Amino acid sequence: MFSLLQIELFKISRRPRTYIAFAAITAIVLIFQFAFKADGESYMNLMLQNVQDSFDLDKSKAINGYFMCYIILNTLLVQVPILVSLIAGDAISGEANMGTLRLMLTKPYNRSQLLFVKFLAAFLFTIFLLVWIAILSLFVSLLIFGADDMLIFRVKGDESQILQISKDDVLWRYFAAFGYAAVALTVIATLGILLSVFAENSIGPIVATVCIVLFFTIVSNINVPIIDKHVKPWLFTTYMVGWKGFFYIGIDNEGQPIKGSLENWPAIRNSLVILIAHIATFLGIAFYSFQKKDILS
Amino acid sequence: MIKNSTSLLLLLLLFNQQIFAQDINVLLANIKTKMSKIKDYEAEGQMKTKVVFLKLPVAAVKLYFKNPSKFKLKTSKGISFIPKGAVNVNMNSLFNEHNFTVIDAGTDNINNVKVRVAKLLPNDDNSNLVLSTLYIDPVNLLIIKNKTTTKENGTYELMMNYNKYSSYGLPDEILFSFNTKDYKLPKGLTFDFDDQSAKNPLSKTNKASKGEVKITLNKYSINKNLSDEFFK
Amino acid sequence: MTPIIEVNQLCKSFDRFNAVNNLSFTVNKGDIFGFLGENGAGKSTTIRMLLTLIQPTSGSIQLFGEALQQNRKSILQRVGAVIEKPDLYKYLSAYENLNLFAKMSGLKLSKDSLMKQLDIVGLANRSHSKVKTFSQGMKQRLGIAVALVHDPQLIILDEPTNGLDPQGIVDIRNLIIRLSQERGKTILVSSHLLSEIELIANRLLIIHKGEKVVEGSVKSLLDPAETIIKIETSDNQFAIQLLNKWKSNENIERKENEIHIKMHKNDTPFLIRFLTENNIDIFSVKHVNSLEDYFLNLTKSDTHVQPFTN
Structure with missing residues (x-):
């Protein structure tokens, strides 16, 4: 099994497509950092709106490494599913397309073993991608912009809020958020693998995965009460932004943030459970179908 | 014994009446004299902000003042939201900056302390200050409450508690209340995680809300020849 | 003679189409077994069933005397296969491809022995070129090297000479004969060309529309x-x-x-x-010879023709 995984990772590592993902992320993050270094104040003004009428604030302090990482993740974690599906959607279908699937399947392994290894490889790819994102968007941002308290601009129901998290209370939230993002992206990876079981070229499942994610994300953001109430809870993309929950700091009766606390841990936990249930369901269907499938490619 | 105590009570009563009958201008002049003993000070303390849309941790702050009207409020670390009218928490500059017409507005009662009320109207028509109402404890010569209306920053209110530094007329606690505008981000700008927990129909009344900043000061260094560096 | 492959009343239907119908045959140890039929006769479907890529609708398959489904792993360890055009990993070199599939067979081969394998199929001098630069014939030979890398007892070759130039066809033919004679392999080779099979096979099976037409030794059929x-x-x-x-x-x-x-x-x-x-x-x-006539009849007409009768 381990050698199978090594082989899968070797194959992924030798494909130019793999590095497209890393290059895309590097480019996006660097552009963000450059833009905010050059003119982060405009963004701050947009987010602060009329708060500046009542308060003075050192905006250059507010645009720090922690804040940058949040802004970058906010955008990037919408795009990363595309990159994950690029690898996951290709897992089985790509082999079918190349004609290597039939070769693999005549080797002395169970199909479920092979599929599991494919899943593991896609999962590890996702993790590598996230680690790379973390290095660039968090650690490089900290190097460029320094560390300070973090401001979160948030819309909660009908309310808008600005949360301030102390500098020494941020890092663990990022580790938790990246952990959560890993689970969320694994849902995409398993969806990609599931779709790739049914296809004989890699374009189909990749495009299908991306379309599903885009479609769900757009529906999630329509912001009409009837959809918020009856549709949103059924879309897994709703839960993919749950990593932000780690930055919604708990507030005491006086309106002060409580260091080290979370506003709504049960909501994050439930979202995690829902995401993991998606992973299990997608994988289950994928395993069942792959086991039964006649390999005609 | 009885006679003695009666005469003491009488004496106190007389004294009291005298104080409350005192001309308001004289009272203010006394306060000014008391304040003028302070050439500069540096104070350390905490600032707690209570605004409905701002969730900020308690900030460590430092206050700097230098005669006649230099004042600075600084936070020692982290990001801080400092209310625009916060310069006015320093009463020491008030008399140095403006010339007023003073109106005696009688007496009032604040936290069981009987106070004299003085309304100060700046003589300069172009002044940002429109009206400042002082609530003064005439016995201890302390300003307990101040209500100020400005052209630019609206109306705000100061409540001051005195303890250790009352002899200097410097408060241990300042409660600064002000009006803030409603903060509203466009939906969809932030792609937030909706945990379905936010159900608040009260937002309609929220158009303009009150903000509060409570500054607790626990250490003053007074007349230590503060450098001008701090006011940059 | 030990049967290596025993197929019994094998059927496979896709939706309503019967790709393989009631097919039975036996391949013995040491055979070069020719599996003949025109395109679409059901050869590939049968071969894929032998390799567990397709599940039979009914019937049984035994390899090495063991039921295929139940002993899949241990059986597949002893089988090497080239199925249609082996495309392999285009972005990897011949050497890397071979090494990868050797590992998948659970082998850790030294560089020397991998190079030796490539030498057998005449690719030693191109071992580090990427497969995408290879001609169809070279890919085919690499595919055979991959099929042989774990030294299987049974080799299944599906249309191994398809798309090859005449020299390539001769090379493959010689390789098959050598594998049989020098290394005692049992080989099942499918083709839609009789001329190819009759030159190398000792026994053969002809199928048409998923059904067996004739099975027997080439010698007797070419009697x-x-x-x-x-x-x-x-x-x-x-x-x-x-x-x-x-x-x-x-x-x-x-x-x-x-x-x-x-x-x-x-x-x-x-x-x-x-x-x-x-x-x-x-x-x-x-x-x-009669075999050729069988075959010409089959490929010419669409209906199942009994030879020598009208």
Whole structure:
């Protein structure tokens, strides 16, 4: 099994497509950092709106490494599913397309073993991608912009809020958020693998995965009460932004943030459970179908 | 014994009446004299902000003042939201900056302390200050409450508690209340995680809300020849 | 003789289409077993069922005397296969591809032994070129190297010469013969060309529309006793009348302006003498072995034709 995984990772590592993902992320993050270094104040003004009428604030302090990482993740974690599906959607279908699937399947392994290894490889790819994102968007941002308290601009129901998290209370939230993002992206990876079981070229499942994610994300953001109430809870993309929950700091009766606390841990936990249930369901269907499938490619 | 105590009570009563009958201008002049003993000070303390849309941790702050009207409020670390009218928490500059017409507005009662009320109207028509109402404890010569209306920053209110530094007329606690505008981000700008927990129909009344900043000061260094560096 | 492959009443249908119907055959140890049929006859489907890529609808498959489904892993360890065009990983070199599949077979081969394998198929000098730069013939040979890398006892080759140039076809043919003679492998090789199979196979099976047409040793199917003599004469009608007295009816057939007679090749001079003595002029005499005739009949007509009967 381990050698199978090594082989899968070797194959992924030798494909130019793999590095497209890393290059895309590097480019996006660097552009963000450059833009905010050059003119982060405009963004701050947009987010602060009329708060500046009542308060003075050192905006250059507010645009720090922690804040940058949040802004970058906010955008990037919408795009990363595309990159994950690029690898996951290709897992089985790509082999079918190349004609290597039939070769693999005549080797002395169970199909479920092979599929599991494919899943593991896609999962590890996702993790590598996230680690790379973390290095660039968090650690490089900290190097460029320094560390300070973090401001979160948030819309909660009908309310808008600005949360301030102390500098020494941020890092663990990022580790938790990246952990959560890993689970969320694994849902995409398993969806990609599931779709790739049914296809004989890699374009189909990749495009299908991306379309599903885009479609769900757009529906999630329509912001009409009837959809918020009856549709949103059924879309897994709703839960993919749950990593932000780690930055919604708990507030005491006086309106002060409580260091080290979370506003709504049960909501994050439930979202995690829902995401993991998606992973299990997608994988289950994928395993069942792959086991039964006649390999005609 | 009885006679003695009666005469003491009488004496106190007389004294009291005298104080409350005192001309308001004289009272203010006394306060000014008391304040003028302070050439500069540096104070350390905490600032707690209570605004409905701002969730900020308690900030460590430092206050700097230098005669006649230099004042600075600084936070020692982290990001801080400092209310625009916060310069006015320093009463020491008030008399140095403006010339007023003073109106005696009688007496009032604040936290069981009987106070004299003085309304100060700046003589300069172009002044940002429109009206400042002082609530003064005439016995201890302390300003307990101040209500100020400005052209630019609206109306705000100061409540001051005195303890250790009352002899200097410097408060241990300042409660600064002000009006803030409603903060509203466009939906969809932030792609937030909706945990379905936010159900608040009260937002309609929220158009303009009150903000509060409570500054607790626990250490003053007074007349230590503060450098001008701090006011940059 | 030990049977290596035993297929019994194998059926496979896709939706309502019967790709393989009630097919039974046996491949013995050491055989080069030719598996013949035109394109779409069900060869690939059968081969994929032998390799567990497709699940049979019904019937049984035994390899090495064991039921395939139940002993899949241990059986597949002893089987090497090239199925249609092996495309391999285009972005990897020949060496990397071979190493990768060796590892998948649970082997850790040294560089030397991998190079030796590549040498067998004549790719040692291109071992580090990416597969995407290879010609179809080179890919085919690499595919065979991959199939052989774990030294399997049974080798299954599906249309191994498809798309190859004449030299490539000869190379593959020689390789198959060497594998059988020098290394004692059992080989099942499918093709839609009889000419290829008859040169290398000792036994063969012909299928048509998913059903078995004939199975047997090439020697017996190419037996001179089974030769068809095709003659053109001045009077075919009369010739047939005469021949019917000499040979039984079922062995004689009129095809357009030819007469086909199934008989021993050595009897040809007697036939000619017999006809000329009866004043029939002979314009041409051709020998065709019966196997070829089977096959030509099959590939020409769409219906299941019984040879030598109309």
